[in-house]
Amino acid sequence: MSNNDSLISSGDVEYVAKLAHLHLDETEKKDMETKLGSILGYMQQLQQIDTTGVEATTHVLPLANVFREDIVGETLDTEKALAQAPERDGNYYKVPKIL
Amino acid sequence: MSQYLTTIGLEFHAELKTKTKIFCSCPTDFAGDANTHICPVCLGLPGVLPVLNRHAVELAAKAGMALNCEVSKFSKFDRKNYFYPDLPKGYQVTQYPLPICRNGWLMVKDEDGNDKKIRINRIHMEEDAGKLVHSGSNISDSSYSLPDYNRAAVPLIEIVTEPDMSSAEEAKNFGETLRLMLAYADISDVKMEQGSLRCDVNISIRPQGQDELGVKVEIKNLNSFRAVYRAIVYEEMRQKSLIDNGIPIVQETRLWDDAAGETRPMRSKEDAHDYRYFPEPDLPPIIIDDQWMAEIAASMPEMPDAKRKRLTEELGLSDYDAGQLIANPPLAHFFDALYAEYPEAKIAANWILGDIAKLMNSTEKEYNVVPLSASELAFLLKEIKKGSINNNSAKTVLEEMFDSDKKAADIIAEHGFSQISDTSVLDSAVAKIIEANPKPVADYKAGKQAAIGFLVGQVMKETKGQANPGMVKELLEKALN
Amino acid sequence: MTITDMSLKDMAIGLEEKQFSSQEATQEHLERIEKLNPQLGAYISVTAKEALAAAEASDKRRANKESKGPLDGIPMALKDIISTNGIATTCASRMLENYTPPYNSTCWQHLEDAGAVLLGKLNMDEFAMGSSTETSYFGVCHNPFDLDYVPGGSSGGSAVAVAADMAAYTLGTDTGGSIRQPAHFCGVVGIKPTYGRVSRFGVIPYASSLDQVGVLAKTCADAGTVLGAISGKDKMDSTSAPEPIPDYAAACTKGVKGLRIGIAKEFCAAGIEDAILAELKRAVEILEREGAVVEDISLPHTEYALPAYYVLASAEASSNLARYDGVRYGLRIPADNLHDMMIATRSAGFGPEVKRRIMLGTYALSSGYYDAYYNKTLQVRTLIKQDYDQIFASGFDCILTPPAPSAAFRIGENTDDPLTMYMQDVCTVPVNLAGLPAMVVPMGLNAEGLPIGIQLIGAPFGEEKLFAAGAAIEGPRIIPPLDI
Structure with a gap:
């Protein structure tokens, strides 16, 4: 759990922030590096367990084949949906230029 | 390359x-x-x-x-x-x-x-x-x-x-x-x-x-x-x-x-x-x-290879016709529906690959299915076979059926396309034309076979095109010989 | 005795016997909220007008002998993570400050159909990420037993509202202890049912494979009544379970004779506050006296639960929170292109702890780290679940543990060090990883006058046993010394 050989570099922090669409200023980046480093250090103890051949649990309940039938149901009123939109144009949502 | x-x-x-x-x-x-x-x-x-x-x-x-x-x-x-x-x-x-x-x-x-x-x-x-x-x-x-x-x-x-x-x-x-x-x-x-x-x-x-x-x-x-x-x-x-x-x-x-x-x-x-x-x-x-896998498999319709085999080997269509049908799934589906009610494969295929394909290509619209009732078309083809409508009129009927829900019988009636095959009606028309056209009659009797065509045409005109032309020819020949 | 003091059960009797109306009960609660909320910060929003209208409708039903049952006309409140049609649902985040869902969550729909009177929406850690209700965008929530202390989290407002009689009962959510730890800190009953017991539809997700809705109430029987009303298979939630719904309130009277209860040594290791161990011992004595058999057991993978939980929960959260991009709802910080708008919105809309977990989860899922972190965690999850499967398969009915290492801590005490804050969840997260039901029952106060609770863990869909054992160790309510 030593922070000296941190598990996450400033480059990693920048890469992950980019993936997550978050902007961090320099102070936030430093803080993130330190804190994530110590959390990841703590998580290293997971590597101590031998999990060879152990199945991964993705769903804790043994459910399978939960379906709905192909029958048209109620839709949401366009006005009700667009009432939540930060910006709209007629029946559309509106976003600033993409490129 | x-x-x-x-x-x-x-x-x-x-x-x-x-x-x-x-x-x-x-x-x-x-x-x-x-x-x-x-x-x-x-x-x-x-x-x-x-x-x-x-x-x-x-x-x-x-x-x-x-x-x-x-x-x-x-x-x-x-x-x-x-x-x-x-x-x-x-x-x-x-x-x-x-x-x-x-x-x-x-x-x-x-x-x-x-x-x-x-x-x-x-x-x-x-x-x-x-x-x-x-x-x-x-x-x-x-x-x-x-x-x-x-x-x-x-x-x-x-x-x-x-x-x-x-x-x-x-x-x-x-x-x-x-x-x-x-x-x-x-x-x-x-x-x-x-x-x-x-x-x-x-x-x-x-x-x-x-x-x-x-x-x-x-x-x-x-x-x-x-x-x-x-x-x-x-x-x-x-x-x-x-x-x-x-x-x-x-x-x-x-x-x-x-x-x-x-x-x-x-x-x-x-x-x-x-x-x-x-x-x-x-x-x-x-x-x-x-079980579910089997149910899904059972819902698979006939696929192209099997269909080709059936159309050529069982129904006797040419490789070319079968290929044309298979390349166009709506036509191929329609062929099966039509064949079920009118089991003459070659005639059914000719209508579909000819007039129907032409109609479907003549509009901008894209069709998932042929916009016709197979049973109505089967009815029309049976009428042709019986001789109660001629081919040209049938094509007009088909055009009207396409993209409308009119029944073939109604379109035939509206246009008066039914052919007259009643000899009593035809006999009087034939008699009238023979009387009105002494010159062609004489020509025919003198051995000018072609004159019969003119007389048939006159009877058709007299009956507004509804006479069964084959029968008219037969009746004329009988009357003049 | 005022109406607000009453348990749900007594309040229902009072309404049924016309001792008071739902409108009176609602009015009394609203007045108490108005007095207490400025110092406690339990409610993010109070829906007084809607509540009084619902109470009036309930009174009419009762007058016409059309009452919908024990929840009809009872004033209650929801954690602000549970979607309510037409009523703002913020998740205690700036991101959703102005968001009003156009649809109802299934759990609230069940309660609304049962005639519940919604007083408002309760404070929480932002997006349920926290163990102290200090990360809310709408301000810190305070422990009613000492305002300098945290109420626990993330369902802090849900626990405080019940403890301080600002609602007859509340709903919370529990991803890693978010119902149970606040119940422990605030001296109320809190139940997190089996994963799949209650529909998650309309409940804003933190970590989908761990989240579960549950109840905070003044007594075990009250919690049972409410849990029964919100449970069941939902066609809108593919992970909801079709198991039948027993009468949980009735289970509270079944007693513990013949129940086999395990004490896991891994939970009682060093670092647990003495007062909690003492209450645990007292609970064992009560249970044995009532006829239960208590034995020591071992759950060997317990120590790995906490790191596994934080990998898993953060990874799922990083994906669940990707939809907040400023396009369709919620906050938008304008920018001259889409990419900058999304980044500006997310950077301004999320608080530091939420960002930290998004970063952590994104990292754990990113190329090159998936196997070492995420997949390894899913395997560890299997081992943890197997520990419990074996115990329950060998005939144990429930497991008795401390709910947290200590009683409530001071506001600000753990905010600088996320890892210390995460350690708060060490006793509660194994339950979520294994998908089990667990309940916290208040036992008493420590020397500082802060509540202490005990946790009971059950087998999947074994909630009835929890209610039976919980009711057996449950004492009189612990009332906070509020000056009003």
């Missing part, structure tokens, strides 16, 4: 023919205004959860069967994470390590007309994204864009081939064969212009004798298999000229510009492509047991 080898793999996205979206009960049809086929689930509002459409699973499994795949007994969904305004949840629900189908193949003709087996790596289910309407003519010159989520979460299958194709011709043939299979199995509308079938090309070239594959370029925005063909030919030339000039090929995505006949690099914000796939916790896995 003699000194270079081309390697092509294709990726298809086909919209499944369900009534509702993959994870919610919104309708999938595109009629109607923007953002009207939406609900909290497909809008990705906070707190919503997906519930899988059973029919989508069945269609995806059916696609696997149509394309000779192994259908998985166990498959599951994953999340593919990336940001884009047409993606309501910030992730796409798709299948990553355990797709519903694997290891398929299709036999297609290569450039020399020989059969070649093209392998299919996988088929997986996923949700479609919404649509962006751009303020300008395209994304690059737009000052804003307008998301419409009607298409968001429409069920798709993605079909990925192995890089087994080596020419534009093969790729086009593969695409057309695949489209036909999906149409026959009734899995998708497969309309490339409307986007219900989409095809992306992965292409690389390398010098003869080099084992290692060249740099891969992806081509998107291909709206027809003709475009697929042209784009590949263009790309082969472009890459060859780069190599010849010692310029390295860049691994990139390029867009096909059909009007300009060229590919161009796609502009995009450079986001890292790290999709962070992980198992979708909101959806339990899919298990297809033997």
Whole structure:
């Protein structure tokens, strides 16, 4: 759990922030590096367990084949949906230029 | 391209023919205004959860069967994470390590007309994204864009081939064969212009004798298999000229510009492509047991190869006619329906491949089915056979039946197309014409056989074209001999 | 005795016997909220008008002998993570400050159908990420037993509202202890049912494979009544379970004779506050006296639960929170292109702890780290679940443990060090990883006058046993010394 050989570099922090669409200023980046480093250090103890051949649990309940039938149901009123939109144009949502 | 080898793999996205979206009960049809086929689930509002459409699973499994795949007994969904305004949840629900189908193949003709087996790596289910309407003519010159989520979460299958194709011709043939299979199995509308079938090309070239594959370029925005063909030919030339000039090929995505006949690099914000796939916790896995698998298999309609065999071997159609019918699924389906009520294969095929095909091609409209009732057409063909309507009138009736729900009998009656075969009616008309035309009568009696044609025409005129011409000729001959 | 003091059960009797009306009960609660909320910060929003209208409708039903049962007309409140049609649902985040859902969550729909009177929406850690209700965008929530202390989290407001009689009962959510730890800190009953017991539809997700809705109430029987009303298979939630719904309130009277109860040594290791161990011992004595058999057991993978939980929860959260991009709802910080708009919105809309977990989860899922972190964690999850499966398969009915290492801590005490804050969840997270039901029952106060509770863990869908054992060790309510 030593922070000296941190598990996450400033480059990693920048890469992950980019993936997550978050902007961090320099102070936030430093803080993130330190804190994530110590959390990841703590998580290293997971590597101590031998999990060879152990199945991964993705769903804790043994459910399978939960379906709905192909029958048209109620839709949401366009006005009700667009009432939540930060910006709209007629029946559309509106976003600033993409490129 | 003699000194270079081309390697092509294709990726298809086909919209499944369900009534509702993959994870919610919104309708999938595109009629109607923007953002009207939406609900909290497909809008990705906070707190919503997906519930899988059973029919989508069945269609995806059916696609696997149509394309000779192994259908998985166990498959599951994953999340593919990336940001884009047409993606309501910030992730796409798709299948990553355990797709519903694997290891398929299709036999297609290569450039020399020989059969070649093209392998299919996988088929997986996923949700479609919404649509962006751009303020300008395209994304690059737009000052804003307008998301419409009607298409968001429409069920798709993605079909990925192995890089087994080596020419534009093969790729086009593969695409057309695949489209036909999906149409026959009734899995998708497969309309490339409307986007219900989409095809992306992965292409690389390398010098003869080099084992290692060249740099891969992806081509998107291909709206027809003709475009697929042209784009590949263009790309082969472009890459060859780069190599010849010692310029390295860049691994990139390029867009096909059909009007300009060229590919161009796609502009995009450079986001890292790290999709962070992980198992979708909101959806339990899919298990297809033997019984369900058998039910899905039983729902498979007759596929093209079996149909060809039946049409030629059992019904005696020519290879050419059978091929024409099979290449056009609506016509082929209609043929079966018509044959069931009018079991004369050759006549049925002639009408379908002649007049009906012509009618269907004469409008801009695209048909999923022949807009005619097979029983009504069968009625009309039986009337011709009985001699109660002539061929020309029948064609007029057919035209009116096309795209209207009028019954054949009503159209015949409206136009008075019924042929007169009642001898008592015809006898008096024949007598009247003989009396009114002494000169042709004399000519005929003098041995001028051709004069009978004139007299038949006069009787037809007298009966407003409704007389059965064969009978008129017979009656005239009888009266004059 | 005022109406607000009453348990749900007594309040229902009072309404039924016309001792008071729902409108009076609602009015009294609203007045108490008005007095107490400025110092406690339990409510993010109070829906007084809607509550009084619902109470009036309930009174009419009762007058017409059309009462919908024991929840009809009872004033209650929801954690602000539970979607309410037409009523703002913020998740205590700036991101959703102006968001009003156009649809109801299934759990609230069940309660609304049963005639519940919604007083308002309760404070929480932002997006349920926290163990102290200090990360709320709308301000810190305070422990009613000492305002300098945290109420626990993330369902801090849900626990405080019940403890301070600002609602007859509340709903919370529990991803890693978010119902149970606040119940322990505030001296109320809190139950997190089996994963799948209650529909998650409309409940804003933090970590989908771990989240579960549950109840905070003044007594075990009250919690049982409410849990029964919100449980069941939901066609809108593919992970909801079809198991039948027993009468949980009735289970409270079943007694513990013959129940086999395990004490896991891994939970009682060093670092647990003495007062908690003492209450645990007292609980064992009560249970044995009532006829239960208490034995030591071992759950060997317990120590790995906390790191596994934080990998898993953060990874799922990083994906679940991707939808907040400023396009369709919620906050948008304008920018001249889409990419900058999304980044500006997310950077301004999320608080530091939420960002930290998004970063952590994104990292754990990113190329090259998936196997080492995420997949390894799913395997560890299997081992943890197997520990419990074996115990329950060998005939144990429930497991008795401390709910947290200590009683409530001071506001600000752990905010600088996320890892210390995460350690708060060490006793509660194994339950979420294994998908089990668990309950916290208040036992008493420590020397500082802060409440102490005890945790009971059950087998999947074994909630009835928890209610039976919980009711057996449950004492009189612990009332906070509020000056009003």
